[in-house]
Amino acid sequence: xxxxxxxxxxxxxxxxxxxxxxxxxxxxxxxxxxxxxxxxxxxxxxxxxxxxxxxxxxxxxxxxxxxxxxxxxxxxxxxxxxxxxxxxxxxxxxxxxxxxxxxxxxxxxxxxxxxxxxxxxxxxxxxxxxxxxxxxxxxxxxxxxxxxxxxxxxxxxxxxxxxxxxxxxxxxxxxxxxxxxxxx
Numbered sequence: 001x002x003x004x005x006x007x008x009x010x011x012x013x014x015x016x017x018x019x020x021x022x023x024x025x026x027x028x029x030x031x032x033x034x035x036x037x038x039x040x041x042x043x044x045x046x047x048x049x050x051x052x053x054x055x056x057x058x059x060x061x062x063x064x065x066x067x068x069x070x071x072x073x074x075x076x077x078x079x080x081x082x083x084x085x086x087x088x089x090x091x092x093x094x095x096x097x098x099x100x101x102x103x104x105x106x107x108x109x110x111x112x113x114x115x116x117x118x119x120x121x122x123x124x125x126x127x128x129x130x131x132x133x134x135x136x137x138x139x140x141x142x143x144x145x146x147x148x149x150x151x152x153x154x155x156x157x158x159x160x161x162x163x164x165x166x167x168x169x170x171x172x173x174x175x176x177x178x179x180x181x182x183x184x
Contacts, residue, residue, distance in 0.1 A: 003029050003041040011117050012165030014053045014085070015172075021051040021087075031087060033080045049089040050097040052076075055113050056084045071099075103180045110173045114166060121162035128155045
């Protein structure tokens with residue numbers, strides 16, 4: 001038996017996604033695979049695993065394989081991946097499972113994700129400004145105008161999604177920096 005759930009998380013929501021995946025485990029459902037918004041689960045014992053997500057960015061296959069091996073040697077299991085996001089789990093009986101345990105490594109991790117989001121957001125904005133915006137008010141063909149306006153609206157929504165994700169990441173980074181200052 002398997003369960004399928006549909007859920008949308010943006011780039012800045014990886015913490016919320018982890019919370020949701022761990023809540024699913026508490027209900028007896030272990031993640032099997034992810035395809036965009038479609039999550040497949042298989043039955044497990046309630047609370048059997050702890051899930052963590054990791055963004056690999058521009059690491060090559062060899063670096064990823066080494067990293068996976070280090071985690072597996074420590075008791076974690078690779079579950080699945082989507083784009084550059086990797087899903088790992090560890091049996092909860094093994095204790096706490098954190099990929100980034102100190103504040104400085106968490107800040108570095110957030111910066112890596114922020115830089116990627118900013119790059120993609122700028123590419124999106126550039127394509128909008130260079131390709132779509134100049135054509136929105138030119139032309140007499142209604143069908144073409146509908147396509148351009150639809151594309152423009154979609155690109156604006158995507159850009160806003162990136163902006164919201166960046167805002168969340170900047171907020172998390174600031175909170176971590178404030179926390180680091182408390183311990184100095």
